[in-house]
């Protein structure tokens with residue numbers, strides 16, 4: 001398969017290494033970045049041609065797959081253009097930053113059905129710890145899920161925003177602690193809940209970088225589901241990046257994921273299982289599952305089989321995220337439109 005990548009910044013290095021590990025039938029053909037030296041460095045290290053203009057790369061290289069690793073506001077337009085040219089897309093999160101973008105992306109994915117595929121990088125769904133908990137909940141011994149709580153306390157200081165100026169701005173990042181850092185935990189909560197929300201509310205604040213960033217560093221969310229509720233706290237104003245916590249309350253027990261551990265409480269017993277973190281290609285807070293997520297996408301392309309990270313499978317998370325922002329920002333229209 002002929003692979004291209006656009007956006008050769010931090011996370012692209014993990015994609016490039018994962019592509020290099022795919023095997024001989026998958027080859028990086030070209031990389032593009034508006035900062036030419038970044039595309040040149042990627043091509044030097046991983047092979048292929050380099051482009052400053054990503055559209056020229058699409059015009060010239062007859063790609064089968066495009067990896068999109070650019071700032072948030074560019075995800076939808078780049079994915080839509082690739083899909084319209086018959087190129088499958090592996091898209092970094094978040095797939096969209098507004099309801100309009102989400103609609104646009106959905107229309108493009110629908111039009112592309114049968115010709116090209118769209119998957120979104122919510123790689124943590126593929127972590128063995130998450131797979132174990134999902135199976136445990138489906139198998140039913142804990143009973144129906146009645147609640148989920150999530151807790152993300154990370155640290156992002158001014159340098160994180162000044163290093164990549166698209167961060168910290170509403171127009172280009174679309175939000176802050178939720179859309180960029182907490183989105184993985186929100187996705188896992190939505191995935192484990194496995195049903196659509198009926199109502200969602202949220203509040204957000206910028207506590208520690210006032211005057212430096214336009215987006216929230218802290219968001220609290222309350223989500224109501226049929227027969228269940230979820231609460232989420234996410235902040236990037238803490239002193240360090242601590243492992244996120246997710247706990248699922250069920251009718252006959254409870255299960256908690258934190259660091260390497262999964263703890264299960266059931267009928268008066270307590271059990272702990274360990275899922276040691278493997279070494280990934282990037283920073284530890286990115287987790288170790290990009291490689292699995294990318295490998296899985298190519299397998300699904302080869303086999304024509306459904307994939308856990310297909311756009312259809314992750315849309316509910318994106319709708320919920322937009323609905324929470326709508327509520328936190330007092331945008332009634334967004335609240336009404338979010339028919340989660």
Ligand SMILES: NC(=O)c1ccc[n+]([C@@H]2O[C@H](COP(=O)([O-])OP(=O)(O)OC[C@H]3O[C@@H](n4cnc5c(N)ncnc54)[C@H](O)[C@@H]3O)[C@@H](O)[C@H]2O)c1
Pocket residue numbers: 006007008009010011012032033034035038052054069070071072074092093094121122123164180286
């Ligand atoms: N899945 C994860 O765990 C994970 C982790 C980190 C980052 N990300 C996501 O990856 C994306 C990129 O984040 P990053 O930290 O690598 O950012 P970054 O700023 O380091 O890299 C973005 C790159 O895109 C390039 N770019 C910007 N506009 C462009 C254009 N028009 N054409 C071509 N290139 C362009 C920039 O020059 C830069 O090299 C974001 O969506 C982020 O949320 C995901």
